[in-house]
Amino acid sequence: MAEHLSQSELDYPFKLLEYFNGFRVSKVIFSACELGVFDLLLRRPRKPISGSAVWAQDLSCKRGGRDGETEWTPGWGIEILGVETKDGTDYSFCFHFGSSSSDVANLLPSPKAAGSPLHDMIIYQSQTIYPLWNNMADAVRGRIKIEKTFGLPSEDIFKALYRSRGEMLKFMGLMNSSWVLDGHDIVTAFNLSGFQKIVDLGGCTGALAREMAKAWPSSSVTVLDLPQVVEAAQKHFPQEDDAVEFQSGDFFSDEIPPADLYILARIIHDWPEEKCVTLLKKIHDSCRPGGGVLLVEALLFENRRGPVTAQIFSLNMLVQTEGRERPPSEYTRILEKTGFHNVQVCRTGKCYDTILATR
Numbered sequence: 001m002a003e004h005l006s007q008s009e010l011d012y013p014f015k016l017l018e019y020f021n022g023f024r025v026s027k028v029i030f031s032a033c034e035l036g037v038f039d040l041l042l043r044r045p046r047k048p049i050s051g052s053a054v055w056a057q058d059l060s061c062k063r064g065g066r067d068g069e070t071e072w073t074p075g076w077g078i079e080i081l082g083v084e085t086k087d088g089t090d091y092s093f094c095f096h097f098g099s100s101s102s103d104v105a106n107l108l109p110s111p112k113a114a115g116s117p118l119h120d121m122i123i124y125q126s127q128t129i130y131p132l133w134n135n136m137a138d139a140v141r142g143r144i145k146i147e148k149t150f151g152l153p154s155e156d157i158f159k160a161l162y163r164s165r166g167e168m169l170k171f172m173g174l175m176n177s178s179w180v181l182d183g184h185d186i187v188t189a190f191n192l193s194g195f196q197k198i199v200d201l202g203g204c205t206g207a208l209a210r211e212m213a214k215a216w217p218s219s220s221v222t223v224l225d226l227p228q229v230v231e232a233a234q235k236h237f238p239q240e241d242d243a244v245e246f247q248s249g250d251f252f253s254d255e256i257p258p259a260d261l262y263i264l265a266r267i268i269h270d271w272p273e274e275k276c277v278t279l280l281k282k283i284h285d286s287c288r289p290g291g292g293v294l295l296v297e298a299l300l301f302e303n304r305r306g307p308v309t310a311q312i313f314s315l316n317m318l319v320q321t322e323g324r325e326r327p328p329s330e331y332t333r334i335l336e337k338t339g340f341h342n343v344q345v346c347r348t349g350k351c352y353d354t355i356l357a358t359r
């Protein structure tokens with residue numbers, strides 16, 4: 001039975017206060033990840049983690065982070081992280097971030113445990129995106145953001161994002177991690193079995209391309225990206241018996257290789273419309289007859305009042321790029337303007353959606 005709330009409880013601005021605290025909750029998760037708390041939980045799944053001594057020993061922190069206090073004890077840190085404890089001793093990995101605890105356990109953002117895809121996502125959010133969001137008001141006023149946050153010129157967004165090799169690798173880690181969650185839904189949203197040669201333009205580490213090759217094994221899949229990205233993808237994100245090939249190139253200034261299907265995953269949202277039109281026209285010219293283009297983006301509702309994730313992604317584009325998220329009608333208009341037709345939209349119900357158009 002629903003609990004009866006008094007009028008004064010109903011009037012209390014819980015939601016507002018919860019939003020005010022949102023950044024603090026994020027920082028708890030980010031800091032836990034950076035400190036290796038998830039590693040500790042993985043290593044000690046059946047033992048009590050009851051005192052600051054354990055945190056001090058395992059996380060190389062002072063006792064509890066501050067003399068004599070116990071901030072990083074299970075008391076509140078674990079509570080926010082949503083780890084459940086049975087009989088006060090057994091820390092099971094029931095994160096409340098997903099529906100199935102076992103699935104979520106596999107995604108634990110542990111820095112050391114192999115196959116912890118959310119780790120790279122969290123590190124990039126914490127160290128790069130968090131400071132950028134600090135300049136939200138300036139970004140809304142139309143002022144340059146990356147320039148202010150990191151002291152870099154932002155006329156070439158990827159020069160700024162790749163301002164050091166370390167930053168580039170962190171960005172690549174973030175890109176790599178998303179497709180663990182959404183990749184399969186994206187590549188199977190449409191029947192793509194008729195496309196023989198697929199080129200993933202700006203395909204980064206090849207994570208989505210590999211999902212594509214797995215789902216459609218009779219196709220050949222090539223990732224095209226900037227030379228330094230291709231070199232780093234092969235060195236730092238290699239895969240045995242890789243099903244995808246890599247090719248270096250600049251999709252704005254070099255020729256686009258001929259193919260039956262081009263993937264543009266999270267590419268259009270980086271750029272203003274003129275650049276998107278230039279790129280899509282080039283793709284149209286290189287596309288084989290009967291071929292197409294598959295856009296992968298977080299689609300806004302037509303009235304732009306949701307989904308919240310897509311709105312937040314759009315603000316994220318605002319603080320660091322010249323682009324934004326768009327509703328399906330805008331993609332359709334741009335695709336038709338560049339010669340594509342038969343535009344089909346598929347909302348996956350996850351963070352990213354997909355649009356297929358034919359030449």
Ligand SMILES: C[S@@+](CC[C@H](N)C(=O)[O-])C[C@H]1O[C@@H](n2cnc3c(N)ncnc32)[C@H](O)[C@@H]1O
Pocket residue numbers: 158175176201202203204205208224225226229249250251252253264265266267270
């Ligand atoms: C937002 S990321 C998307 C990566 C990948 N498609 C994904 O969704 O995981 C944009 C990608 O485009 C690449 N890129 C940017 N400008 C490029 C250019 N002029 N030519 C080729 N690739 C480019 C970047 O290196 C990066 O890998």
